[in-house]
Amino acid sequence: MDRILILGASRGLGAELVKQICAAGYPAVGFGRKQPQLARLREEWPLFEYQLADFAATAGQNLVLSSVLAENFSKIFYVAGGGPFGLYSQREWKDHQWAWEVTFQFPARLLHVLANAKSESQVTMVGSAVAESSPDPLAASYSAAKHALLGLVHSLRAERPEWDLRLFSPGYMDTELLPKNAAVRQLGVFSPSDMARDLWLWSLRADDIGHKVYPRHPS
Numbered sequence: 001m002d003r004i005l006i007l008g009a010s011r012g013l014g015a016e017l018v019k020q021i022c023a024a025g026y027p028a029v030g031f032g033r034k035q036p037q038l039a040r041l042r043e044e045w046p047l048f049e050y051q052l053a054d055f056a057a058t059a060g061q062n063l064v065l066s067s068v069l070a071e072n073f074s075k076i077f078y079v080a081g082g083g084p085f086g087l088y089s090q091r092e093w094k095d096h097q098w099a100w101e102v103t104f105q106f107p108a109r110l111l112h113v114l115a116n117a118k119s120e121s122q123v124t125m126v127g128s129a130v131a132e133s134s135p136d137p138l139a140a141s142y143s144a145a146k147h148a149l150l151g152l153v154h155s156l157r158a159e160r161p162e163w164d165l166r167l168f169s170p171g172y173m174d175t176e177l178l179p180k181n182a183a184v185r186q187l188g189v190f191s192p193s194d195m196a197r198d199l200w201l202w203s204l205r206a207d208d209i210g211h212k213v214y215p216r217h218p219s
């Protein structure tokens, strides 16, 4: 059975997705930076294997890309993303660069490599219902990266309609990405395990639109 690749597998939505995939009996390969979390997942789910890579660093990106070219993954999920919280002017430039690298530049590079290789893998990028098509104050660089990801996925779908390239855009989720004291939590947040189940089930269905967008908060 073909293996499934999860980029950003150690925590949050990515870790929950690993559980869904392995519970369904599919072998999965995950990448991330945090070895203890990845090792715990591996102990719990023997169908899961992992490698360490920092998507903000060239060496980490190259490791992922060589794995993608060496193996015919049936599905690829790019889950990683993030950015600095605070006034754009008051965060250091390197923090914005990190946000763009992990949230947009590396996924864009990955899509370039896959498109060049005429890959037939189903590819799902994780966007954001909060940040990809409206302002996200105090998260400007993150929002810019998610806007760019949305534009890229829609454009590539128009360029190559036969490629099953998708964008999954959740609302606020109860993960480490959202600070525990964030005011938006008071309006309700989605459970990452529910979102991961939806994402996995969606990946098993055909979808002409290729973009699944949630409300910001559960109704």
Ligand SMILES: NC(=O)c1ccc[n+]([C@@H]2O[C@H](COP(=O)([O-])OP(=O)(O)OC[C@H]3O[C@@H](n4cnc5c(N)ncnc54)[C@H](OP(=O)(O)O)[C@@H]3O)[C@@H](O)[C@H]2O)c1
Binding pocket: 007, 008, 009, 010, 011, 012, 013, 014, 015, 031, 032, 033, 034, 035, 053, 054, 055, 056, 079, 080, 081, 082, 102, 126, 127, 128, 129, 130, 169, 170, 171, 172, 173, 174, 175, 176, 177, 178, 192
């Ligand atoms: N949480 C929300 O409210 C929310 C709302 C809308 C959209 N989203 C999107 O949903 C996706 C998942 O978010 P989440 O809430 O699950 O985030 P999270 O809990 O912060 O987890 C992020 C995952 O990405 C990996 N990652 C981050 N930077 C990385 C790097 N430089 N190299 C390799 N891996 C890296 C992390 O692994 P390591 O730390 O091990 O590297 C982790 O597995 C993201 O794209 C996010 O933008 C989240």
